[in-house]
Amino acid sequence: MEKYLHEHPYIVRDWGLKIIEVICIDDQIDATNEALKTAFILTRKFSDLVLTLPPHTSLEANVEEKLKELAKKINLKIVLLSDDQAPFSLDFAENFNSTEDAVLRLKIAKISKKISREFAEITPFKSSALDLLQMTSNPAVSFSDLEEKIAHEPLLIARIMQIANSAYFIRRSKAQDLDQALAYIGIDGFRQVLVQLIFHNLATRYFSKQKNLLNHAEAVSYLAVKLAGRISEDTKLLAKIRVAGLLHDIGALALQYCFAEEFDKVCEIQNQSMITKVMAERKVFGLDHCEIGEKLCFGWGMPAYLLCCIKEHHIQPSGRFAEIIEPVVIANAFLNKEIGHLPDLDYLPLLEKYSLTESNAQTEVKNFLMTKWLEFKEAALDQID
Ligand SMILES: [Fe+2]
Ligand SMILES: [Fe+2]
Numbered sequence: 334m335e336k337y338l339h340e341h342p343y344i345v346r347d348w349g350l351k352i353i354e355v356i357c358i359d360d361q362i363d364a365t366n367e368a369l370k371t372a373f374i375l376t377r378k379f380s381d382l383v384l385t386l387p388p389h390t391s392l393e394a395n396v397e398e399k400l401k402e403l404a405k406k407i408n409l410k411i412v413l414l415s416d417d418q419a420p421f422s423l424d425f426a427e428n429f430n431s432t433e434d435a436v437l438r439l440k441i442a443k444i445s446k447k448i449s450r451e452f453a454e455i456t457p458f459k460s461s462a463l464d465l466l467q468m469t470s471n472p473a474v475s476f477s478d479l480e481e482k483i484a485h486e487p488l489l490i491a492r493i494m495q496i497a498n499s500a501y502f503i504r505r506s507k508a509q510d511l512d513q514a515l516a517y518i519g520i521d522g523f524r525q526v527l528v529q530l531i532f533h534n535l536a537t538r539y540f541s542k543q544k545n546l547l548n549h550a551e552a553v554s555y556l557a558v559k560l561a562g563r564i565s566e567d568t569k570l571l572a573k574i575r576v577a578g579l580l581h582d583i584g585a586l587a588l589q590y591c592f593a594e595e596f597d598k599v600c601e602i603q604n605q606s607m608i609t610k611v612m613a614e615r616k617v618f619g620l621d622h623c624e625i626g627e628k629l630c631f632g633w634g635m636p637a638y639l640l641c642c643i644k645e646h647h648i649q650p651s652g653r654f655a656e657i658i659e660p661v662v663i664a665n666a667f668l669n670k671e672i673g674h675l676p677d678l679d680y681l682p683l684l685e686k687y688s689l690t691e692s693n694a695q696t697e698v699k700n701f702l703m704t705k706w707l708e709f710k711e712a713a714l715d716q717i718d
Contacts, residue, residue, distance in 0.1 A: 343368035345375070348436050349595060349617070350443055354383040362386075363393040369403070376406040381443070383435045386413040397421040410435040440619035448587045448625060449632055452539065466634035469524050476515045479523060483511075492526050493518065521569065524636055528576050531633070532583075540586045547586070549668065552709055554578025556664035559705045560698070561656075563687050570656060577642040577661050580635075584626025584643065585610070588618065609676050610669075611647050623647060647678060659683060667702050 344356040353375050357368045372382060382403070386392070392400075400423075403409055409426040412435050413419065429435040468474055468482060483489050490511055497514035498507045508514035515523060536547055557578040558571050565571065589596040595617050602613040614621040627644040638654040642661055645651070650659045666680035681695045688694035 342366075343371060345371065348383075348440075350440055350592070351379045352381045352383065352436055352439050352443075353379040354385055354432060354436070356385040356387065357390045358387075360389055360391070361393060362390060362396060364395040364399045366396075369396070369399055372403055373406070376403070379407065381408040381410070381439045383410045383412060383429075383432055383439070385432050386411065386418050388414045388418075391418045392420065394420050401425050408439070410439065437619040444588070444592070444618055444620065444625060445628060447591050448629055451591050452535070452587065452629065465527055466524065466636075469520050469527075470634065470636075474520065476512060479515060479520075480511055489526070489530065492530060493523065496522065496526060522572075525572055525576060528580070528635060528639065532576070532579050535583075535586070539590055543586055543589055546582060546589060548713065550579050550582055550586075551713075552668055552706065553581060553661060553664045555709045556667065556702055556705055557660035560663060560687050560702065561660040563689060563701070565656075573638060573657050574660050577639055577657050578664065580626075580630070580639055581642055581646045581661050581665060582622060582626070583630060584622030584624065584628075587629055588614070588622055588625060592618070603675065607676055609647065649678065649683075660687075663687075664702070667699070668706070671699075671703070672706065 342358045344354075344358065346354040346356065348354060355368050355372045355375070357366070359366060359368070362368065368384075372384060375382060384400075384403075396419075400409070400411075404426045410429060411423055411426050412429045412432050413423075414430060427435075427438075429438070465482065468478065493511065494508060494514050497517040508517050518526070540547055554575050555578070557574050561571060561574050588599075599610065599613045599617050602608070602616060603610055606613075611621040611623065618625075623644050623646065627640050630640055630643055638657050641654045642658045645658060646662050646665055648662075650662055662678070663680045663683050666677040669675045669677040670680070681699070684698035685694040687698050687701075690697045
């Protein structure tokens with residue numbers, strides 16, 4: 334966030350996330366200029382520095398070595414409007430025409446790096462989730478390939494057997510071994526198991542203190558499945574909706590986990606100015622939870638429908654995977670607007686196709702969602718008791 338620390342003969346602005354800006358004020362800047370001295374001092378506390386040269390300023394030749402030295406100490410970005418402002422090449426640091434662009438670039442790189450590094454261990458089992466998910470996206474993969482790969486993963490095998498033998502896959506005979514169980518649930522089912530285990534691991538290992546967001550994810554998942562269940566009995570589709578609901582805000586969970594202080598600011602801005610969470614996040618982070626969530630899940634090799642839902646759950650669903658995304662979008666907007674009293678998209682027109690009545694379709698579905706929400710809340714309270 335912007336904070337003015339000094340005013341003369343340079344300005345220092347703290348952009349948060351350890352990004353600092355030094356704005357030069359003097360017309361001519363030589364190697365002894367106070368702005369540069371301050372920049373060197375700031376390298377002790379900050380990791381990224383934006384040096385801004387307003388149009389009236391220009392560098393003298395003896396500054397070149399100083400700046401090169403500075404670039405070795407800190408991730409340096411230089412903002413200037415014209416090459417005439419420097420009598421030497423500035424190719425040792427990235428140049429920008431505006432501070433906002435420079436800060437945004439730094440923020441995005443920082444956030445993405447921290448988040449991917451933080452969640453390196455996303456699976457509760459030995460094999461990498463990435464390997465397994467990528468393996469399953471190869472059309473040539475066979476059940477025996479999968480069996481071989483997960484032979485030493487008791488947790489995964491147990492879950493696959495449990496699902497294959499659940500009421501969900503009603504069969505005459507129970508699956509006796511892994512081969513049979515995989516045949517029952519299919520590659521798609523296997524991917525669902527993986528994604529669910531990954532989410533469960535993330536939720537318990539990393540996000541366990543973020544009760545509000547986890548509870549929201551569960552609620553969205555519950556409502557989305559109930560809503561879709563009104564017009565479809567396709568259990569595979571409903572299973573995907575359940576997972577999409579659970580993971581839709583994974584980007585927000587990751588942002589809150591990695592940048593708790595900044596995330597509090599997002600909530601503060603959101604409550605004060607009644608703007609959407611996406612807009613408030615862009616103000617603070619330069620990007621939103623939809624973008625970061627999609628990036629994160631893409632890196633993990635998550636299925637395409639999930640990437641799409643994570644990226645597009647705050648906008649009107651448009652075509653691709655709409656039957657999965659739409660119920661999630663509706664459940665999410667319903668909870669944000671009606672329960673959280675926060676701005677979100679106008680979901681009412683989307684309700685009509687889920688109605689069981691000809692007239693008052695929107696109201697009928699909205700009442701249904703409210704009833705289901707109360708059911709969900711009661712069940713959650715029972716669990717606490
Ligand atoms: Fe969201
Ligand atoms: Fe959400």
